[in-house]
Amino acid sequence: MNKTININLAQIKFSLDEKGYSILKSYLNNLEQLFETTEGKEEIMEDIEGRIAEIFSQYKKYNDYVISLKEVETVIEKMGTVEDFSDNEVPKENPSSNTSKQFFRDPDDYWLGGVAGGISKYFGVDTLWIRLTLFILFIIGIPFTILFYILIWVFAPMAKTTADKIKMKGESVNISSIKNKIKEEYETVNNSVSSKSFRKFSTKIASIIIIVVKFIGKFIALFVGLILVLIPLIFFLLLIFGGLVTGIASGIFMPEDFLDFGLRINNPLFFIFGFFLIAIPLIYVFNLGIKLITKRTQLISKTTNYILIGIWIISIIFFIVIGALEFSNFINYVKTIDFEVYNNSISIRKVITKFI
Amino acid sequence: MKIENTQAQMRKGILELCILSIINTKAKYSFEILEALKDSKMLVVEGTLYPLLTRLKNSGLLEYHWEESKNGPPRKYYTITKKGGEFLIELNNSWDDLSKTVSKLILNN
Known part of the structure; x- marks a missing residue:
């Protein structure tokens, strides 16, 4: 038994198998990031989505037909992978989307709120040392450490998109860096299972603290x-x-x-x-x-x-x-x-x- | 050094010439352009055609109009503009020159 998800591509409704949906979604997201700096990005995406819709329409043998994962993969193969695109595209690299670092909390490297991860990316120091420093400061009994941590947690944004993550590390946002980043992410997803249960627990506490602090913060x-x-x-x-x-x-x-x-x-x-x-x-x-x-x-x-x-x-x-x-x-x-x-x-x- | 990369580079340079030639006589929709390109092995994957078409359109070398389709979403039919026509003639000339001189060079060595 499989879940189906309804989508709308080029104004046409399609039902997709859940897995197929997530693959198609990440594919389109990646393409969108790839064309971030290209002129006429919206139009290119529209054209690509339109073409995918056309191919899907050919697959649709009857009205309630659900497009399978395999069919989604075939379409992606036909259209070309993100790598195929980036090899062909030579976009103007935007000099203003520069190498300046921006502070983000790191969603891929966190125990509580990703603050230590963010600091480590910002200063280019290993996260371990940041955590140790924070911990020692905390033991010595500086209550400000907690306040400092919570303040950053509440006010610093989480790096949500791939472009954010690249800015967090201070690399310039361009096609090759996004490409590398996406690859890197696929690989780290598999490696990060070990610390998951602790993270689940800490995430729960964290979200409660965040809600409370955000509420107080909003009030103030x-x-x-x-x-x-x-x-x-x-x-x-x-x-x-x-x-x-x-x-x-x-x-x-x-x-x-x-x-x-x-x-x-x-x-x-x-x-x-x-x-x-x-x-x-x-x-x-x-x-x-x-x-x-x-x-x-x-x-x-x-x-x-x-x-x-x-x-x-x-x-x-x-x-x-x-x-x-x-x-x-x-x-x-x-x-x-x-x-x-x-x-x-x-x-x-x-x-x-x-x-x- | 990969031979595929060099081949891709060679194709890339004449891709615009090919697209403009394909739509030179008759309005074609993207899939027809694609088929023609695939026949001559100019393109490996479909998707890369769309950024190219958008770029040519933004440069004013081609334009499009929408037409309804029986199966699937409406299609964009591309036609060449006057500017595109002039561009194509220029490109044709340089292609002729290039292929002649390069063939000559290869034969003579």
Whole structure:
């Protein structure tokens, strides 16, 4: 008795034997990865799937016919293996899909969350040494080790695709590296049976811990996010409705001279640049808060980002320049007042002496 | 050094010429192109034809239209474009030159 799986190839429904299905699926996945950098990837995949659908249609002798593993293998043989494709394809290697390493948790080398495996790939040190170090740190009694481990576990992504795994090791993602990787994986699947039972147990505990930590993490993120969203909102609200209130409040809390200085500034640009100076960082705080709450990553586009940073830098410069100019004006003003006061007192004294 | 690799390299260079020649007179769908190529042992496996067709299409040397098929999904029928026709003439000329000069070279040595 066999399970059948229904698939849809080029808009046509086929029933496949379970094994045949998994073989076909991995075949198509591998091809897709192979054409990752090729121009017109979607079209090539469509053509290939269309052709496979056509061959399957010929096999389908009656309506409920289930396509067998053998037939799937025949089709793959006809179409060509991944190696056949990569020998023929000479794709432009994308220089930007470079050799820079990215941190991933390693799904093929793990006891708990693949953190040690990930660290070892990242630094190119054998996993054993990383585990030993972590273990020793843990024994010495650094509770941070656990926290550190769990944090990485929760926040670092698992290397899911073959391309991820290659990036994890810092090799460049191209056809030959993917090809080698896929081969390597087929081989390691057979070798890794030994530690499986321990892994099953640890995976279960791990998934429970992950759920709990993720829940707590989400809660904290939500809380912090809310605060971060509220701070700028309150600031802007105060600015709009409570300019007067803040004016009075600053009168209470600020030294008199300082307030005097503030009130004597006539140049409105000083306040406009001052506004930008505070508002732009607050926009980022707001953005961070939204990010934490909604998990959306691209709230501020790259161009907006550059514009905002540009305005901010200009604001700093003008704020300082105008501030300095105004301040020197202010000092002159204070001096003239003092002078006037001094003069007046002299003239008063003169008047008094006259009377005396 | 494997002889298969060298042979594959030789075929690869003239594959475009062959495909364009096949669709030069009449619109053909991918399987017909494939059969023609297989007859002359130009291609070993089917799948490798599709990336090639896409590349030629993206270069504007050929175009296609869809036609319904009685058994199976609709088929893409490929036709040569004007640019493709000019390209083909050029390729034909260089093929003539190449085969003549190479044969001569082999005979003379």
